[in-house]
Every structure is written in structure tokens, then in C-alpha cells.
Amino acid sequence: MTRARPRGRRVGLPVPVLVLACVAIVFFALPLVGLLWRTPWADAWTYLADDDVLTALRLSLVCSLWATALSLVFGVPLAWLLARVEFAGRGIVRALCTLSMVLPPVVGGVALFAALGRRGLVGEYLDRWFGITLPFTTAGVVVAQTFVAMPFLVITVESALRQLDTRFDDASRTLGATRWYTFRRVTLPAIRPALVAGAVLSWARALGEFGATITFAGNFPGTTQTMPLAVYLSLETNTDEAIVLALVLITISFAVLIGLRDHWFGRPDRLQGTATA
Amino acid sequence: MRRARRLTIALIAVLGVASAACGGGDTESAGTVTVFAAASLTDAFTEIGDAFTVEHPDTTVVFNFSGSSALVTQIVEGAPADVFASADPSNMTKLTDADANATEPVVFTTNLAAIVVAPGNPTGITGVADLATDDLIVVQCAPEVPCGRYAAQVFENAGVSVSPKSLEExxxxxVTKVTLGEADAGIVYVTDVIAAGADAEAVEIPAAVNVVAEYPIAVTAGAPNPDAAGAFVDFVLSDRGQTILTSYGFVEP
Structure with missing residues (x-):
């Protein structure tokens, strides 16, 4: 049924699929176009030159990168454990570690209080023994973002590990490599696309995080007010400013998502050969 | 040919979904009055709504409680509200500026600021001046929302400088930050402390430094049910409505 098309496209897409896909594109593009249409371009620069905005933007970038780094450090081993090790209650552990994806973020923030707050299960002792308090601090923002963002990395990496042929690992081991060496030099490189995809997903989630952050870390310019919080609060008084701020956040995310896609996953046309099979 | 037919089917499906999505809006029955009210009115207005329906059995009251500024945005964007009750005059002004009110706004109740502390007042706070220390974790509303402006006003009236740890939305x-024990004190409305019950306690702010938060109410210009809306506003202003508001800590204007 596939027909050759003039410009050498090899994939013949069924028309209904194409139509539905176009509806999906419009569904995503339209709100963005609406936002651009509403943007007060003439005043945009005045809003952006505000010191508070730059502070919030910097804080957002720093915290979301920290959250991504923590997600990688702890999330990859967790994904490996869930994918490769058979143990009783694995399903429960997996559900537990991805629960924060479906939890309303504000509830997530309250749960973090219960664990790490001044009166929390662990937080009380962190405060008493080490003088560490997380609520209302920048570290608290990173904790809240990591809490909601890490599952995106764990799920992506776990599914990649499951699809990976374990015989590569076995070969490496029979050739005398240690477990740690095999993990670093064979397993991790093989799942690089999933690692990057997972990291980007969790970074994007951390960058947009609102509910858990404002609940657990509060809102104070310079220490805990990230861009989403600044956008929300400016919406209270000045819709125009909120739109401009939101646009900044969108532009940055958009640039990163596009840049990474081409750089790390290869160009889409190179992958087509496998897709048509 | 086959492709054209498939395209037609797909288009029909898409249009069907789209029209179903658009058609759900205007099923308002004549006996429903939709009230958009400030979050701080949640408990009092819910009881007023019940009392109103006892007097007007043919009318159903539907509430949308949220921050006043969010509600104004929704109404100006075309949300089907009959009545708007705001927690401060400035948000009502936004509605008037957008020509979105049908009746002149009336101040129907007032609220006072108070210091909220944990039950038993463990840190022994006696007044606003006690909050000006870094040993306490003090939180207040952000300057963008009414309670934040009132808090700043109270501190200014009392001549104290307080460094809050967080400016809440x-x-x-x-209130939540204090009831969870994460903050020692906060500036809220008297009614919020009453609503928190046994989980919180209020330290009064003397009238000399306190502020009076005025709550205006109006029928909206786009009210689908203006008659019922007017009846609801009258009921809020009646003795019965005022008694209910007072029982939740509001003060008659």
C-alpha cells in the first residue's frame, strides 16, 4: 500500500493517522500561539530587566540542574536495581519510587514536610544533630524538584535496561571485567540515549516544578522563588508581566529540547530505516 | 478513492469530538446561581448557600472558591459567574474597570488581621513587635495578594521591621505552615485562625495598628441568572446572612 512520494519519503502514513497527528500538533501549538499573540511586546523588555526576574531565572536554572544531577546519581542505580535484580516486593518498590509522578505536587510538599520538615520524621534530627533545616532554603527547592523529577529518569532508564541484551554484560564479565567496570563501560554507554532522554525529562519537570516547591520551600526572592513561582505571583497583579516571564521559561526549555534532540538522538531521518521495517 | 473516504471519516470524527467539546457550556438551568467567592469565605458562604436554598427551594447555589485575583481573571475571560464576592476592593475595581459588573459593589463584611501561632502559643508571642527577631520563623502572604499588603501595613503601623522566611501565595x-509546625508565626485573617480550629491559636493585633479588610460583593455583567444573583446578594446583606458571617469571625461593616 505504501506509495513512493515525489520527494523520496519512504514512509507512507495512513491518512487518518496523519489527520489525528495534525490535530495533536495544533492542540499543542495553539496555546503557545495564543500566548505569543497576547504578549505585550512593547513592554516586554521593562519586565525582563527587573532584577527579581533575573534572580528567579538564575535560581531556576541552578536548582533544576542540581535536581537533574541528583536524579542521575541516585536514579540510575535505582533503575538498574529495578531492571536487573529480582527481589521480593520489587513491584511495590517500583510503584513507591514513581508515586511522586501522580501525587498532586502540593501533597508532595506536605509529605516532604512530614519527612524532612522541622517537625518531620527525619527532619527533626537533621535539625537537632546537624543543624540542617531544609524548608525555606534553596536546598529545599532542590529536594522538592528532585522528588518530583527523578521518577521520569528512573522509568526511562529502567525500560532501556530491560530491553538491553544482557549477553553484552555477560561477555564483558567472561573477558575478566569487574562488575563495576562492566556497569560503567558496557551497560551505561549502551543506554546513553535513554540516559539523556531521562535526564532531559527530569530537568524539564524540575524547571517547571511549582506545587511541591512553594509548599515545602516557600517563596522568597533570591532563596526559593523560582521562575514558575514568580510567574504565578505576577499573575496575581499583572497578567502582562506573567506572560512575558512564562515566555522566557518556554523559550529556554524549547531551545534546550531542540538542541539536545539533534545532538544526542541523531537526526530523525537517519532513524527512518529501522522505522519502516 | 479509498484514501479520500478515510480522510472524510477522520474529519467527521475530529469535528464530532470538537463540537462535543464546545457544546457542553450552556446547560445552565434557570434555577442555578453561580457564586465566585474569595477563598477566605469558603466556610461562611457554604453555610449561607445552604440557608439561602432553604428560603429559595427552587434555586441551587454553586460556588467557586479561589483567590480573588484568580476569580477576577476567570470572570473577565468569560467564566459564567452570577455573583462575585472579593476579599479586597482592588480586585473588585479590576472587575469594574473591565465593565464586568452589573450592580454597584457593596461592602458586605470586613475581616481583621491576626497573628497565627501554634496551639498554646509555645514561643510566647504577645504582639507584632515580638515578630521582629531572626529567632522566629515568620511567614506572611506575598505582596501581590491582599493579605500580604495588609501584613505589610500592620508592620508599618506598628513601626517594626520583620524578615519573613517565605512570602506565601x-x-x-x-496557616498551613504554622499548623504543620514549620513556621512559628504568620499574619492572617481572624477568620482563618477560627477556621483552623484546635490546630492554631490567634494573638490579637490591637485596633490601633490593625487593618480592616473590606469585602465587596456585586452581580456580574454577564450573569446568566441576574434575578437569582440579586436575591443571593440581598440574602448576604440580610440579618440572617450577617449573623452567619459573624459566627465565622467576620465583622459587620
């Missing part, structure tokens, strides 16, 4: 978030 709404007044209930301030």
Missing part, C-alpha cells in the same frame, strides 16, 4: 498557605 495565599493566606491558607500561611
Amino acid at each position: 495565599n493566606v491558607k498557605a500561611v
